[in-house]
Amino acid sequence: MRRGTTGVLWVSLLSGCEGIVTVVQPVDISGTLASGDGHDGRVCVEAYQAWAGDGDLRYPMHRVGRTWVDTPGDYEMSVELPVETGDGLVIYAWQDRDGDGWHCAPGVDDELAGVAVVSEGEVPDVVEADVVMDSACAGATRLFP
Amino acid sequence: MSPLALVLGVGLAQAVDWQAPIKQGHPTRALLLGGAGEGHWNAGASVGSPWVTAQAQVGLPGGWTPIAEVQGASLARWQPGLGVGKRWIDRDWRLTGEGVVGWTLQGEPIPFRGPAAELRMKGGRAVGRFVPYLHLGVRGSRTVDHTEDTTGTVLRSSPRWETTFTGALGTGFVLGDRVGLDLGIDLPWVNVPAVSIPGVHLGVQAGWGRTR
Numbered sequence: 001m002r003r004g005t006t007g008v009l010w011v012s013l014l015s016g017c018e019g020i021v022t023v024v025q026p027v028d029i030s031g032t033l034a035s036g037d038g039h040d041g042r043v044c045v046e047a048y049q050a051w052a053g054d055g056d057l058r059y060p061m062h063r064v065g066r067t068w069v070d071t072p073g074d075y076e077m078s079v080e081l082p083v084e085t086g087d088g089l090v091i092y093a094w095q096d097r098d099g100d101g102w103h104c105a106p107g108v109d110d111e112l113a114g115v116a117v118v119s120e121g122e123v124p125d126v127v128e129a130d131v132v133m134d135s136a137c138a139g140a141t142r143l144f145p
Numbered sequence: 146m147s148p149l150a151l152v153l154g155v156g157l158a159q160a161v162d163w164q165a166p167i168k169q170g171h172p173t174r175a176l177l178l179g180g181a182g183e184g185h186w187n188a189g190a191s192v193g194s195p196w197v198t199a200q201a202q203v204g205l206p207g208g209w210t211p212i213a214e215v216q217g218a219s220l221a222r223w224q225p226g227l228g229v230g231k232r233w234i235d236r237d238w239r240l241t242g243e244g245v246v247g248w249t250l251q252g253e254p255i256p257f258r259g260p261a262a263e264l265r266m267k268g269g270r271a272v273g274r275f276v277p278y279l280h281l282g283v284r285g286s287r288t289v290d291h292t293e294d295t296t297g298t299v300l301r302s303s304p305r306w307e308t309t310f311t312g313a314l315g316t317g318f319v320l321g322d323r324v325g326l327d328l329g330i331d332l333p334w335v336n337v338p339a340v341s342i343p344g345v346h347l348g349v350q351a352g353w354g355r356t357r
Contacts, residue, residue, distance in 0.1 A: 017259045019288035019305050025295055083295060 024080035029127045033072045033093050036112050036134030041097045043069050043133070047079045048140060050088025050120045061141050062086050072133070081123060088120040091129040092140040104137035112136055115143040172352030173317040173325025176200060177278040179241020179267035180232035181210045185354040189327075193346025195219040196331050203354075208232035212245060218335075222251040224261065224284075240268045249286040249307070257307065259288035265311055276317030276327070284309040310334040317350070325350045 033043050045067050052062035065079035072095070081089065094103045094113035104111050112133040135143060170182020176189040181204030188201040200214035210230040217223045226247025234240040243265050251257040265282025286307040292300045315329020331344040 017287070017289050019257050019259070019290040020255065021290070022292045023295060024292055024300070026300075080292070080300075 022082055023084050025083045026080050027123055027125055027127055028078050029129055030076045031129040033075055034132045035072045035095055040071050041095050043072055043093050043095050045075055045093045048090045049086035050090050052086035060145050089118040089123045090144050091116045091131055093131045093133055095133055109137055113138045172350040173276055173319050174271055176350045177276050177317045177327055178239040178269050179230050180208055185352055187352035189348055189350035191346040191348030193344050195344050196346055224249055238270045242266055257288050259286055261286035274319040280313040282311035284311055308337045323352050
């Protein structure tokens with residue numbers, strides 16, 4: 001019996017071919033993006049886990065997804081949250097008014113940003129998150145936590 | 146007198162010509178320089194930081210040498226394998242090629258379980274009782290990473306390759322007819338291009354079988 005158990009252990013050990021297993025929660029996100037001053041221009045929408053890591057190494061705002069939409073209004077995106085290494089969901093958006101692909105590059109100080117904190121704990125599989133962009137040149141970690 | 150000094154003293158006291166052809170199959174030379182004398186069985190093991198190794202081999206006609214081995218690092222990574230060696234040059238200098246196929250088994254925090262193959266060269270020459278050696282090799286391992294949802298359903302899989310350049314530099318010391326020691330520096334470059342820290346090891350070799 002013991003020999004058999006050892007044999008099964010070795011067979012299972014050697015027959016498998018497995019590396020890192022990442023467990024994720026697929027989440028569908030939709031909502032509305034609103035510019036604080038009604039300005040048009042494409043918007044970068046980023047999804048973050050609110051918190052990631054453990055203990056003293058725990059840190060906020062671990063980015064898990066990004067998409068672009070042409071103008072403020074409705075948006076949709078899907079992300080996969082690595083549930084074993086983080087918690088929560090925060091949606092951050094900023095408006096690229098000058099179309100350079102950068103948020104507040106030198107000489108630019110009017111690109112608005114905002115966040116919607118969906119959850120700092122468990123996240124449902126389908127989420128609605130409306131974001132009002134009303135903070136000029138604010139980075140994600142300045143708006144949360 | 147320490148036990149090691151005693152052993153070394155006894156070994157030195159034996160007046161034997163260690164360069165003689167009949168000693169070509171000495172286990173220390175066979176394991177550190179590769180190859181084994183026909184009909185010789187040799188086994189060696191080393192402990193070090195972070196690597197530990199064990200290898201057994203037997204000499205066949207024509208300089209061929211079947212090999213069974215296991216290497217371990219920090220008790221978190223194990224590399225069992227079977228292979229064969231072939232002496233290419235066997236004069237004052239010995240140069241041997243070895244090929245091994247096996248498995249790489251590594252636990253958390255970076256799990257890796259998959260098949261592996263390694264090619265390496267062992268070279269050096271005996272200088273009296275000393276056997277300075279250089280090992281150089283390359284090892285490839287393959288595994289598959291998985292992304293699963295919370296129900297355990299695999300969403301996608303992606304292969305991951307690991308390339309490791311292996312190396313060791315050191316010297317053996319022949320203690321007697323059938324036993325020797327080695328002290329070496331391990332210079333593996335594991336999972337290129339990630340940086341690896343060198344290690345050191347102390348090994349012992351023993352053999353038995355025909356003397357020629």
